[in-house]
Amino acid sequence: MTSPAQWAGTPSVKGSSEAVKMALLTTSLIGLQFTWGVEMTYCTPYLLELGLTKSKISLVWIAGPLSGLIMQPIVGVIADRSKSRYGRRRPFMVGGTALVSLFLLLLGWTREVVEVFVTEKEAVREATIALAVLSIYGIDFAINAVQASCRGLIVDTLPIPKQQLGSSWASRMVAVGHLIGYGAGAIDLAKVFGPTLGNTQFKQLTAVSALALCITVGVTSWAVNERVLVSNGKEEQEELGGMQVLQTIFKTATNLPRGIAAICLVQFWAWIGWFPFLFYSTTWVGEIYLRYDAPAEAKEAGDLTGQVGRIGSLSLIAFSTITFVMSVILPWFVKSPEDERPGFTPRPPASIASFVIEVEKFKPSLLTTWTISHCIFAASMILAPFVHSLRGATILVSICGISWAISCWAPFTFLGIEINRLSAPGGQHYTPVHRASIELDSPIQLHLNHDFGESNTSSTGEGSGVYLGIMNLYTTLPQFVGTAISWVVFSLLEPGKSPELAKEAHPDEHNSTDGPNAIAVCLFIGALSAAVAALSTRRLKRVSNY
Template identity: 80%
Template sequence: MHGVVQWAGTPKIKGSSEAMRMALLTASLIGLQFTWNVEMTYCTPYLLELGLTKSKISLVWIAGPLSGLIMQPIVGVVADKSKNKWGRRRPFMAGGTVLVAMFLILLGWTKEVVKMFVTEKEAVRQATIFLAVFSIYGIDFAINAVQGSCRGLIVDTLPIAKQQMGSSWASRMVAVGSLVGYGAGAIDLKSVFGPMLGDSQFKQLTAVAAMTLCFTVGITSWAVTERVLISDGKEDEEEQGPMQVLSTIAKTATNLPKGIAAICFVQFWAWIGWFPFLFYSTTWVGEIYLRFEAPAEAKNAGDLTGQVGRIGSMALIAFSIITFVMSVLLPFVVKSPEDEGPQFTPRPPQSIASFVIEIEKYKPSLLSMWTVSHCIFAGSMIMAPFVQSLRSATMIVAVCGISWAISCWAPFTFLGVEINKLNQPNHHHSYGRLSRSSIELESPMALHLNHNMEDQSHSSTGASSGQYLGIMNLYTTLPQFVGTAISWVVFSILEPGKSPELAKETHPDEQSSTDGPNAIAVCLFIGALSAGMAALATRRLQRIQNY
């Protein structure tokens, strides 16, 4: 028999203003995104330079969805029940960060580590590939534990009325992390740091990423005070083992509330499209440059990984700038889910009341913008197979920044609202039907962040936030298996040998023709079709909302 969930303390965030508190709460996502960017920008060309084929690399990237499939739901369920005196999320954030930093350093120095034990040339190459792949798997498993905990911390800390603001700030921090990461990748770090952090661009980036992640997660962990779980209301139940945890996840995933299930369905289709973009777009831009525009001396120069990484990073800097700008501007011109039903709305000054009311009429809903974002992404990626210039490749990658800003914001906003409504007495499942009293009671509270326990019925409880975030992550990772399968088939058919652009340096006798279609571009095209399905699924979510 279930009892009442009991907590000790109140969630608090350091800082003298709301903006500062939101920034501190979401700062960890800067380091997370920086680390993802290093992996997605440089690991594909690095493995290609080592001699791995694209079809085999597509199988390496199973690491991402596999780790997300396993780690985030399990860590979410375990953290939900954690009674650690430091809180439910921060211990996992800290432990995972240490592991990520260790694997990043190992990834950067794989050749040096291998040469300590192996001397024969071909054996060194094979062992280097193995250790690099092992490090990528280690990074992905550890960082998924960190990422799930960081997102769960936002949901746990903020009341319903601030879920959209928290998600929009998270989107901004992801954009900042991307901007810093791609900016670091676009410059020659060896000229900045010298040999201090390594003798190659890749080594220096892995070192900087490790330090950045530790610093930003440390800031959030220092700034946020979590509530401590005293009792989850199930004290009479036995402690759950691994199989029970998996059973809990499976049972919850197959009995999701309609609103959460619809959000997950949108994520499924959207991420079939995002997977090839996030993992291969940098390499694609670099290959476009090498195939159509690079002078002969550039093609024959050393450190092709660094060249492709820098060229691709320039395109993704533009992508990140647009993402950041959109994540700052859009929350001011888009209705939040709470604004779409009857509620308390502060009366504007009489002099501008008519203007404000008129503007409010034309604000698009967040759900509509999410639909538009899928269409923008699909329209951009469908052009990929026809691109033959660096400028065109950069333009269509940059435009996708609009879609990415909304994709990092909308699903977590809707999910955060749904999770917290499930913990409210007499909750409703439609997004626009929060009670007037709920909004009014939130309004007078200072900054809405340090809400008191006596107002708990109107604030974020998030008792199962880790579990639901983990389940939504299943619908983010499962389509990546689909994307991996699609990539493997396309690469096996179109580019079965070594990469024609990137393997020339180490395999000059196995050069492939660059006259055929670019395999990555074909994968991006297929992703565009999936984004179209995501747009249709978002309209279905709107019908459920209006039900």
């Protein structure tokens, strides 16, 4: 029989109120999402400008799912067993951030770096493309280590009753990161910074992104104190080798508890839909503008990459604004999964008890809300091939902000609760404490009590890294499917260079814009997958108590 894990200290977050504590705990996600936003907004038009075809770019974006497939589970397993005196997650957050910043700057200045070593024109072009692709891979691999650690830190730090609150705060910070990132992309940064951070919009964005990530991860790392693992309580060898890490991941992935398996299935179908949206929607909006709405002088003005990025960013500003508003408002109107478990009775103050209890009857469950979010996304993206105006494209992208807010919140709430239920005494059983008020306690004690005799809401979150990593497998595997779909669609519909953007890199070539937009077709296929995700979400209700 193995002994339980032994820990030193208790997790805590600096701050005088619940809101401040939650904000500091999730601040790192602002910089993280800013960086993802810059990559997803500008890298596709940047690579198109360098001369890559859309079908080849779809293969470049294998970097995202490949890095997630490899890095997040491995980092999760290793971090779960880490005995660093700085905690299990923060060393990976800080180290990964340094690497991401380095590769961001390399991506922004690829041509300048290449020209130091190569002078022949065609060789410079080919080497610039190769170094840009290498930089994207470096960013994706490093940022996945940061993301795995940031999410794991939230699950580790919060007790079960606060998992939904933590996930909703994380969703808000993701929206803020998107909003700031797309806002920066929509501004002509050259007019703001001059040549200080580079002579192009793309260079300046990569520099700002690197700085933002360093600051936000630094704030969370400073504010959060982790427990330190003293002994993992297992009789087997303390140090994990490469094969042991893979065996741990495989064993866990093939023996998932029913609830976690159902959550992962939903993520699989949902992310087949989200992949083309997140990576190509900015380019799609910009291409719609150039194809249908742009005046002739705009097409002749040059820097089409910058134009596409700025126009696309404006639509994603609306998307991120709606995401942020929804992530703030919806938690007040949606039942927490904890509230739906047997034995829970809300106890509001007597003065408003009748009103609150009446309102509670009409609140949808988080599960129902998640299902509706898939339907909203599907209904929006199924219209993408029929849009012929910048306004129409912007409206569809904006509406998806509702679905994204819930998608950044719901799966992590359910997974956090499942993980902590499994690590609590009795494994599968959890009964929430009857709270004195349905209002949030303020300030809360952001620490876990490991004397299980005193509280049945305590948890260790011991397996949070590996379970979060496995859910990420179900987020990244569909991206391979999405990449394959994109490659086929782009190869069939736009086998040459982007008809809207090719003129800048290849002014002598003629490229027709009369055919269907290939990205719109990919978005349509993603909508069909989102409809399957909605059906899969209903299955989660049958296998869990939500």
